[in-house]
Amino acid sequence: MLVGRVCPFTGAKNTMEIDVTAAQMLDWECGTLIQYAMPNLNADEREFIMTGITPQIWDDVMSDNDTD
8 A cells, every 4th residue: 555644854755665454553543552453564654654754764863863
């Protein structure tokens, strides 16, 4: 399923092809914890569904906050 979300950091609309069913999305939207509703997804995919933040944006944000 092609999932679209708006990134809260950039405001850009991103899409990601994710192996998720409409039934799984509905379970999550109705309150099932995402890791139970979609156990087949990896953490990056679940994060994108929940927040709209892509792995690349997370990397960019974390490297900007790196104080080493």
